Amino acid sequence: MSLQRDLEARVDGEVRFDAGSRAAYSHDSSNYRQTPIGVVVPHNVDAAVEAVRVCREHDAPVFSRGGGTSLAGECCNEGVVIDWSKYCNNLIRLDEDRRRALVQPGICLDDLNDLLAPHGLQVGPKPSTHDTCTIGGMIGNNSCGATAQAYGKMADSVIRLEVLTYDGVRMWVGETSDEEYEKILAEGGRRAEIYRAMRGLIDDNLALIRTRYPDIPRRISGYNLDSLLPENHFNVARALVGSESTLVTVLHAEIELFPVPNHQTLAVLGYPDIFRAGDAVTRVASYKPLALEGLDETLIDIARAENVAGKQALGGLPEGSGWLMVRFGGDTREEADERAERMIRDLKGTEHDPHVAFLDDPGEEERLWKIREAGLGATAYPPGHPDTHEGWEDAAVPPDRLGDYLRDFRALLNEFDYGQASLYGHFGQGCVHTRIAFDLEDPDGVGKYRRFVERAARLVASYGGSLSGEHGDGQSRAELLPIMFGDEVVALFGRYKRIFDPGDRMNPGKVAAPPGRRVHRLDENLDHLDYNPREPRTHFSYPEDHHRFTHAAARCVGIGKCRSSSGGVMCPSYRVTREEEHSTRGRARVLMEMMRGETITDGWRSEDVNDALDLCLACKGCRGECPVHVDMATYKAEFLSHHYRWRIRPREHYSMGWLPLSARLAAAAPGLVNKVTHAPGLNRVVKWAGGVDRRRDLPHFAGERFTDWFARRGSQGDGDPVVLWPDTFTNNFHPDAGKAAVRVLEAAGFRVEVPPVPLCCGLTWISTGQLGTAARVLRRTVRALAPRLRRGVPVIGLEPSCTAVFRSDAPELLDGEPVAEDVRLLAKRTHSLSEFLLDRAPGFVTAPLPGTGVHAIAQPHCHQHAIWGFDADGELLARAGIQAEVLDEGCCGLAGNFGFERGHYEVSVGVGELGVLPAVRKAPDGTRILADGFSCRTQIEQRTDARPVHLAELLAEVLT
Template sequence: MTAMTDVSLADDLRDRVSGEVRFDAGTRGTYSTAASNYRQLPLGVVLPYTVEDGERAVAVCREHDVSVLSRGGGTSLAGQCCNTGVVIDWSKYCRRVVSVDPERRTAVVEPGIVLDELNDELAPYGLMVGPKPSTHVSCTIGGMIGNNSCGASAQAYGKMADSVRRLEILTYDGLRTWVGPTGEEEFAAILAAGGRGAELYRGLRALRDRYLAEIRTRFPDIPRRVSGYNLPSLLSEAGFDVAKALVGSESTLVTVLRAEIDLVEVPAAKTLVVLGYPDVTVAADQIPRIAAYRPAALEGLDDRLVELEHSRRLALEALRELPEGRGWLMVEFTGDDQEEANGKARDMIDDLRDGSDAPAVAFLEEPEEQKRVWAAREAGLGATAYPPGGPETHEGWEDAAVPPDRLGDYLRDFRELLDRHDYGSASLYGHFGQGCVHTRIPFDLRTAEGVARYRRFVEDAARLVTSYGGSLSGEHGDGQSRGELLPIMFGDTVIRAFEEFKALFDPGNRMNPGKVVHPDPLDGNLRQGVGYDPWEPATHFAYPHDKHRFSEAAGRCVGVGKCRGNQDGVMCPSYRATREEEHSTRGRARLLFEMLNGEEITDGWRSQAVHDALDLCLACKGCRSDCPVNVDMATYKAEFLSHHYAGRVRPMPHYSMGWLPLWARLATIAPRLVNAVTATPALARLIKAAGGVDRRREVPVFGERRFVDWFTERGSRGSGARGTVLLWPDTFTNNFHPAVGRAAVEVLEAAGFAVEIPDRTPCCALTWISTGQLDTAKRVLRRTLDILRPQLRDGTPVVVLEPSCCAVFRADLPELLYGDEDAHRLAGQARTLAELLRERAGDWRPTGLPGRSRALAQPHCHHHAIMHFDADRAVLREAGVDLEVLDAGCCGMAGNFGFEKGHYEVSMACAEDKLMPAVRGADRETLVLADGFSCRTQIEHAGGARPLHSAELLAAAVRGERPDGAERPAPPRTPVRLGALAAVAAAALAPVGLATWRRRHR
């Protein structure tokens, strides 16, 4: 299409669709790929408000003769979720539950509803959707229908086709109708009505009759046949079910507007048994014997996967639950109560213990134990995508399925095939109870020889799985990865039937062309490919885990979409607030990839599209731990901002909040005067406007006496029996909440430590890093290393009370000053208070809290991502705290983010998602803990209780008191004239202080 035609199409869509229509480069880049090896830039994207909007969008596309791709969560692995037409993304708005019938156990839903969100709405009825893919946090019902999704629960509930009762569909040429099982009477009525519906049904009946023999004989009768169209559903014994025939058609036939699906009861109780065997192939041999006990799930994993998960700290607690072995089966049983579920499991175990091949056994009935082990299984893709020290891996042959009773032999032959093609490092895991095997293979998709070898391998693999009576795809679909290979599995006659089937619904080949039938070559449209040559810019961060190349870091995302979930974890707070693809970690990574690729986004670091996508990134670092492949968008954002604003005037928040340590230092000259200014409404408004601070935020109140001044006057009083520690006086503790520092000193000295503080004022450079002022950040950090050199050289632990500062030392510092040995020493010596107590305080714990204090803890995002919260949880519980650690996501403040003008609504939406409802819902006796200054500030701003730092709670335990609330300074009520004098004084002192600061940090 020409540019003029694109404009006309976009204009017509905007005129007729009451949704969002986007044809900009940023959106096109964001939707250029999903979780596959493939990349195609769409013409544009439509986000319809209603299904009727979607219908109108298809009508406009038909008038302009452009193709359509109906998209769900964008997690597909075979290339079916990218194309060059118009993408309709249902997931932002069309996610309504139309109706639920608890008696019939059915629901009618719109296509964009996410599986976990739907199950949350069904929970009050005791019902759920049967299939549960590992992407359940982000996959949509429409996408599951398009892909015929399965998951581990398919062992009990079948594929998505088994859950679909009826579909409301729209054909490209405009037929909108409900389809489902079609009896003879209904069939006759459809023919009598005439028109496009009669033509379609008449053609379907004729196609079924014409290819009846092939339909009965060429489709593998196995649990996980997902490849190809579901023509067996048109058989008379299957009820001539047009809805089920359309499931798994990957948007190549119709657009699904609504679905009526069958539901199942939520199991009352579950028991998980893990069986250990000498090898995964030996484990696979046991599948028929175990399947006879009718488990609800039967999964397998090999030692290679476990090694990778262990090396990357993925689900480490779960790995400790595994029994001895080098191949494992996870067998889940359900029951009406725990006794019934346990009984089923014990019956199987008793049988398996007879004979020489008895497995090692782990019996898990506690829900938390089970959840951890399932998390390890679901982390498989993340663990295998970037094996430490090895090449990146790819989809392409990751979900073939064979008859379950032949799985062991197939795995042995498949391993031999991997070795023959020199791909022997691939891990094997999957839904073994249904013969489905997952793996990611180190294909070289960047060189001609590598791509050719990839083609040779998948052709051989297709012949192998067909020889076993299996399916090329057992879960992920055909798309472009396997469409070209379908003749090997089905033969030419069935392929003709597929082509005719498509032509009945889509005679012009305008629905997701190039997938399943008439497919594009499996080695075409590759995201990398033989022409892959990304720009390699010089960077500030070293990216040691990405071959020291920013392009490798930006290309790390594999697109599984966990960042689009909202059930647990931290990432991605801005996506949870906006439901915008470009505000997910995945969407931002895609745009950085496109920026380096240079085809659609051509202005490099100056790109406004990339800047806009990153603007709402809270730099929470949640993706660094929660993303399956550890994308670190906070670091990428800092890198981008550094180059984007190089040689340019920055936004005011970069000067105000980005230079906060300087302004805080100046404020200590006269903190009461500064507080007076910020407490005077008129002056506060001027200051906030000048600094780019949202008018609805209160400026934090400075403490009347800095922590370091208090400590210097008081001196160290600890015995030093357990050694000396350096207490880091971060900007927030030192200047705003000095009581936190005093509490930490009390705890450390009670534990037997001698406490020191630096002899000069250092800084971790957090605010410069978060605003992308990386040259300044590096100068600040080098000065800090100079100040700390004596402690770094003698191994003194550095206790850091502000989690974000500790995270800088542990993560950002060694990557910004890569190769500086003192930087790496500080990364190794920085500890949170709880970590130090766990590691060096022996059995000592402050246990003097009266009674049992209840507390809610909100872990700071950086704490969650870098240090993790295990030590804090343990120390607080040992101190007698009845602790609930919130899994509420980011508080929404995230350093300077929540203060910046233009971010307030997103910031508060993050807080009100889960955090503030939990805080407000707690009783008055429950304490609120938040070690992060930003978290405490947000909770107080949103009207919650005054939160405590854990150091304050532990100090109260040392004293044997119950803390009633955090000590916070209150702004004085001061006449305007006093505030004006303070403003004049501060303005006069600022240039002097700035010059001094710059001299010190050169």
């Protein structure tokens, strides 16, 4: 293809026209799907300019993409995508005195705010996707978020933009004085032509523009032609904000910054229903809060069912069925609290008198706030109800009419039998979020969706509102703009589009079209309407996806939390590569396209899919942290099982997948095996034969396995029996952890038992996709443990990844089999050491005890983080008098076999160096390093001077 060839030859960047990349970018966070021609990831801004030039020479459509979280379809199209987020993500200049920043469009909002924090400054708007959205995307969408209550929309923060038109004009735009306007005209050329045409459009339609634009805080729909009015200083920059890459390409942005409040406090007001909460908004907003959010009982019920922020957070809600969350700021804690208290005092005895919860614990405030921020993900798959979709999710009305609008909107939802939809959002500015159970999989359901949104648009227009109060028009609302603005203003949008993009090459079909062209209909390009692939036979049962892999592959709704750069676990490989295809979302989109069979046509045999999944660490971070619980580790295992069916596998699948068997053989002569695997020369041969990266050190087998030690020693005591699970890693490489666990459990009064025959959980076969073997291994294990399980004997797991298999993978892998009931018992009876001690021996560990004053930093294993969390460990450590800092630095990077395999070393080490390894190196002398996972301990040992220990070892040291 000549376009691809010319882009590769002339653009300083990465050019991708492969099926996997195109599949990963074929969706955003909307209902729409359009496969791009190709993807360009420019190394710098000038490279992006050259990419547009090449596209123009080939008459190829082009559009920009930041975080790719758009909900209206503006970030997917059949053009060339420019992804700014990997390289063009820099803060160019900070003017602290004038509170201004010059940035590249690909910089993530949270990353920018982290750079600004030492200066006490921040970007004003803060969408709920703040950890993944980019400034360029926020400009394209005119983003808002909860903080727009205090700081306004993104357009209000933009001072100047450097932009590029499709036909090659590169210019800075902003406010335009009469003198500057005349100077531009005198210079002549295309820039003068653009300015003259804009001035003519405004001068000819002053009355129309002044009267047809709703005067409300959250008008996002349509082009910002009102910014070109004389009273608004002919501000071309703000007139381009929110144009969704349909007019120009943004190259740089100069934006206004705001002081970070020294202190914040949160008051939660409870009302009988969400409508009464809406009635109170105008009065509450008069107290000038930083944010004023609303949420209804449906959202709270879903949050409770899905444990979105923990039970403790929900306990902070006052009585009611509709709530307003009101956040105040101040220079001191007392000032912030006084503002909240004054509002509460003034509301007492009025028609808006609420039940009140006044939170002054920052941690509790943050947990409760997360419920509101998690609204989109939490409501996507409500338990016991049909899947929901965007499509009418962010309309805005005048805040003083919000309560009545909510009543009318609820009546409309009920009329169409969409009554289960939750209502929440930025109530202080009249913006209402929801996700509705549209049936977009068949034509009748799509027809009903169309009828509903047309009625909803007329309802909003009757209130003087905006079809979009935050997410933009894109494709889902562009066709409806005449209902809101009238045909005359929409015709002006077409003329405005023609001024900048007469050939309709910038993100065509979105927002507006030049005369002679049309926007896409809202029911075109729907990704679920033609998604009817044949359901494959699978190993896992996918119980949360109606037992359908096709549903699991389509589960991602595009929120993009997997693209965050810090905090939590997911997605480790994305944090190193900054590649969409190596994010959980990108992989999910590739799998969905594989099942669809259009962009990716070779199904399970696809090398594009294999490449996309190759750098997945199978850490399961996404299962715990993804707002809709995409479980890429399971999907990867499923894919590998089909991809290599009846085929020769990579060497590492045999060497590391069959590690439990080879470890059993090595136990006959562990010293000899260690000499062979670590001898110069032989070492390289062993690594090559096993598919191990030559830079990795192979672990040493223990001189005596834990099970051999225990067989010699035997069970002791006459307490209640417990089974201590001898996983492959504890048994063969780190038996001291098992011995320590025996000491602790016996000291707590239990009689420890260890299975007398070699058994395995099947983890290594699962992680390499050898699921048939894994199932056989698990069946044998379950049958051996069944007698004890049926008697109620608990199983204690020491290796988190193996414990997670029993609690999560096994029930899904053996669902429907004769042993299924015993597998469910195994999942129920399996505990971590900390969970078991807190539950069954709560009096055993009670501070103060000898050992107080021990300091530790703890690295939670990713599988533990995803499946059962670290709370029990934290409580147990505190009771034992161990002062532990729990790291929130992400994955260690080794992730079982991943970090040993050929081709993964750089990513594996890169993940560790993002946080875990530097934190260990910076720990003060004498700090104990706590890591239950064998992978975590191995990575730390190989990359630092530390010698981490298992929780059992630390407890044994302190308590026995």
